[in-house]
Amino acid sequence: MNITPLTRNVIVYLLVLLLCVMLFWLSLSISPKPLLINQSNSSYASVDRQGKLLRLSLSSDQKYRLWVPLAEVPVSLQNATLHYEDRWFYWHPGINPVALLRAVWSSLITQQHWIGASTLTMQLARQRWRLKTDHFSGKLKQMAYALWLESHFSKSQLLEAYLNLAPYGANIEGAGAAAWIYFHKPISALTEDETRALVLIPQNPQLRAPRNATALQSLHKAWQIAYGNSPGFDRLWFRQRQDLPFRAPHFSERLHSLYPAMSTLPSTLDSNIQALSEELLAGFLRQHRQDGILNASMMVVHAPTMEVLAYVGSADYFNRNIHGYVNGLKAPRSPGSTLKPFIYALAIAQGLITADTLIKDTPLRMGDYQPENFERNFYGPLSATDALIRSRNIPAISLLAQLKQPGFHQFLLDAGITIPKHAANYGLSLAIGSAEISMEDLLRLYGLLANQGEVRDLRWLATEKTANKQKPLLLPEAAFIVKDMLATNPRPDRSFGGRSFSAQQSVAWKTGTSSGLKDAWAIGISGEYLIGVWAGNFDGSANRHLVGRELVGPLLFDMVDALAIEHRGSTSADQPPVSLQRIDICPLSGRPVSTWCPHGKSGWIIPGVSPLKTCTLHRQIHINPATGLRLCAGDKGPSIERIAEFWESDELESFKQAGVQRDNPPPFQHPCDDASEQNAEANPPKIVSPQAGVSYPLRLGQQATIEFSAVSGGGRHRLFWFLDDNFIGEGATVNWPGKPGRFVISVVDDQGQSASTSLLVTPVTPS
Structure with missing residues (x-):
């Protein structure tokens, strides 16, 4: 039977019309989707402050898929994509009727293979729903999805989605990921030739993805067909997936955890300072491996802006033997003595001491708590400055007990430090590191000293605005004084890097050693830099070499010296607040001089705040x-x-x-x-034990003694003890055989000065 051309055309048109009706009906049956694409299941790209790639991660389905907003895609790439893939994109409803007629004619009338009729929207549908379109039913479904997409989203949304889902070879999806992988730059920085090359890949990614010489030849041939003899291809330099950098892994992961919705993370990290940190840590661990020191971390922050410049979370990210994948800068650890400067700062701000006030480093008993110094010895009276830089426990604990509101626990909470327990759970041991804290939070705290008492959050993104000035959490004068006190801490005797450029540079620094010798810390303020160093083991094992000053103090100064060499001229000297004054101080008592004091020393005071009682020593x-x-x-x-x-x-x-x-x-x-x-000379003795208000238990049927001890005033040589007016002994300390009851204890010195306290002894029946 002969079919006239007119009849043939009618048949084709009817078939196309029927196909369109079927497609429309299928599109109505598609369930609505809340999102065009799940952006959360994407890669992220972290870059340093110079714009260099640190890491491009894989998505959860092991794809390199980096979501890029359409506004960040170069117009040249958008236009080239539309020109090459779908010139009628802005006019068709998802399927191109002219191309569809041509395809139906070719496949049904001339009995040839199905020729290309895919629009950009259809390609998006295939990629979005992972459709198999090499048979008629799959192609039909693809067109139905394309109609549905067009009815639910704008052309700009569809183009954006296509550019983020188009295949670029292997597991690379989207132009954003392809730009980083093939050219090591963000899509917004691509040249015109680079964009023209990229748009050729999605049409046949298996052949054209530039992974080897054969693929490059295939891509070059496609270039010649599309663009003629344009010479731009010869100027292109394609990189491979294996060339992707993997720098600062802990930092990249930390960025992503802080900003999970961002696909591209333009960070504050300085790759030069990061490399210095990694180099110094590696050298430090090589020299101490024989001592069992296997892990360490380091962090550098620009104090004025609180930008994170270097972030090394462990010695080796891939070393499972040391749990290198753990981020030691984020993990809470016992800070040892690194919190002591803030106890002194609060005490100065509350008018309890000055930097020169004499503080006792003598045996101390507070109820059942009898603290000790790290070296288990006593220095006697020390200036507050000496007590701080020598990291004496007893003076810090004594000051903590005297703080008014806000107390130290509340101060830490106000600074944004996460303290899991109530103040009573820590007690006075908070002064020596009983509350765990991370390096990140420690450097935030030391930022108070560098920024006139103002607490500021760390800045991770270069695009973040600097926070507005806030009311200082710490009195600015107290912050300056404590920083000045820490700057008198002498440099350690040795260093590992051999640099000495900043030997005369002022560095305010403090070390810490956790209880049980599990953590060694060193924190320093050098010019505009905050530097934190930690050494230890993530499994919590102890090591006798984990002593802050001896172990990581030299490493801290290696970093100080390296920064001084690498960034000369970037340091700065603080100017004291105008309200501070310097006065003549007695060199021994630390108080304002009297007529009898030797002269030659001056010290800072805060007028109206600092204690100014004249020296009586x-x-x-x-x-x-x-x-x-x-x-x-x-x-x-x-x-x-x-x-x-x-x-x-x-x-x-x-x-x-x-x-x-x-x-x-x-x-x-x-x-x-x-x-x-x-x-x-009224200076009565002070009873140290027994303490008022404390009940002393006495087990019935057992012999027990209670210690009475007191401190006599200057120039007094003898102390006499009385129990309810009955003399019981002479001396700074006497032992009394206890018995149940309530008593009045008195002590009198050889000049008749006296002190008294109550004593309650409670009988306890043995269990």
């Missing part, structure tokens, strides 16, 4: 030249004037243990009856 006394004993104010006869030091008894004992001789005034020749003499 140095006093003029009169000595009987015949007996060498001290005279009272009204005594007649020959006398010699001299200046004596009036130390308390526990201070003298500490000096004695340290082998230091102090000028203790001699005893009085006789008790002084002059009331003015007594008032001038």
